[in-house]
Each structure stands twice: as C-alpha cells, then as structure tokens.
Amino acid sequence: MxxxxxxxxxxxxxxxxxxxxxxxxxxxxxxxxxxxxxxxxxxxxxxxxxxxxxxxxxxxxxxxxxxxxxxxxxxxxxxxxxxxxxxxxxxxxxxxxxxxxxxxxxxxxxxxxxxxxxxxxDCPAELQARLLELLQQARDSARRNGRAHDGEPADA
CATH class of the missing domain: 1.10.10.10 (Winged helix-like DNA-binding domain superfamily/Winged helix DNA-binding domain)
Structure with missing residues (x-):
C-alpha cells in the first residue's frame, strides 16, 4: 500500500x-x-x-x-x-x-x-484510554495548527 x-x-x-x-x-x-x-x-x-x-x-x-x-x-x-x-x-x-x-x-x-x-x-480499557489520549492530542494539535494557518496566534 x-x-x-x-x-x-x-x-x-x-x-x-x-x-x-x-x-x-x-x-x-x-x-x-x-x-x-x-x-x-x-x-x-x-x-x-x-x-x-x-x-x-x-x-x-x-x-x-x-x-x-x-x-x-x-x-x-x-x-x-x-x-x-x-x-x-x-x-x-x-x-x-x-x-x-x-x-x-x-x-x-x-x-x-x-x-x-x-x-x-476487543480493545482493553487501558488501550482505549491511551487511544483517547492520543486522539485528543492530535485534535488539539490540529486546532492549534489550524488557527496558525488562519492567521491567528497558535496559542489563542
């Protein structure tokens, strides 16, 4: 692939x-x-x-x-x-x-x-918690990067 x-x-x-x-x-x-x-x-x-x-x-x-x-x-x-x-x-x-x-x-x-x-x-609770943490981190990063691309300060 x-x-x-x-x-x-x-x-x-x-x-x-x-x-x-x-x-x-x-x-x-x-x-x-x-x-x-x-x-x-x-x-x-x-x-x-x-x-x-x-x-x-x-x-x-x-x-x-x-x-x-x-x-x-x-x-x-x-x-x-x-x-x-x-x-x-x-x-x-x-x-x-x-x-x-x-x-x-x-x-x-x-x-x-x-x-x-x-x-x-089939996904243990610990793995679900880690997955949630990683997805939230990715979301927050995308939001920060999106604001920076829109001309807003990245930490707004």
Whole structure:
C-alpha cells in the first residue's frame, strides 16, 4: 500500500465512525422511532453540555444556521428541548433538555455507551484510554495548527 500512515489513521477513523453511526441509526428505532440522526446529535450534545448556546451548537455540528434553527424548533415543539435567553446576554439562546428530553437523553446515552463498548470490546480499557489520549492530542494539535494557518496566534 502506497498511502501514508497519517492518511491511514484518518481512513481508519472514518471507517470506525461510519460503523458507529450506522449501528446507532439502527438502534435509534428502539429508543424512539421518530428521531432523526440530526435530532439525536443535538439532544446528545445538549445533554452533555447543558446551557450550550445555539451558536456553539451550529459550530459543533457544522450545520447551516437555518437548518439548526428548524431542528431546534422541532425539538422544542416535541417537548424535548428548552431554549432560554442567556442570563448575561438576552440575544443569546441557551439550550437545555426538558424533563422529557432528559429521559430520552438517558436512553440515548445508554444505547450509545452499549454500542461503543460492543465496538471496542476487543480493545482493553487501558488501550482505549491511551487511544483517547492520543486522539485528543492530535485534535488539539490540529486546532492549534489550524488557527496558525488562519492567521491567528497558535496559542489563542
């Protein structure tokens, strides 16, 4: 094989994420049959970071602002999400899960954890911890390098 090691790392990450997402899509039916994958992403991220702003959610998801606004409105209509004004800036909307949303999030989190454990069952916990550490290091390095390429200071 002529590809470089760094490309192989990203190809393998892509394959693993594809497996996880495909299995998660299949599992979502048992959690709630009407959930879309994008709704799951928003619910999970909001559950992990209560109070996240709409702007930060757009940046995290790389979604279009209008598309994200529609998804958030739909989740609010379904009774799973609350959007409140920030205490410091009334123009900023913060996202929180409703009681129904928290119950749904608990089921989603459990499903995701079981699926992740299943996919990594042949990888010992110590190796998973080391892999996580290395991936975080690579991510942080890429972010620093990305800022430097965008004309920002590397340590910003």
């Amino acid at each position: 002529n590809s470089s090691l760094s490309i192989d790392v990203f190809e393998t990450l892509h394959d693993l994420l594809h497996l996880f997402r495909a299995r998660m899509r299949k599992s979502m039916e048992s959690v709630h049959p009407e959930l879309t994958f994008n709704e799951v992403r928003v619910l999970v991220h909001t559950g992990r970071q209560p109070g996240i702003t709409q702007k930060d959610m757009v940046e995290h998801s790389h979604a279009d602002k209008a598309q994200m606004a529609r998804t958030l409105a739909l989740l609010q209509e379904k009774g799973w999400l609350l959007r409140t004004a920030s205490a410091t800036d009334k123009r900023v909307r913060c996202l929180h899960l409703s009681a129904q949303g928290q119950a749904l999030y608990a089921r989603l989190r459990s499903t995701r954890e079981a699926l992740a454990a299943e996919l990594l069952q």
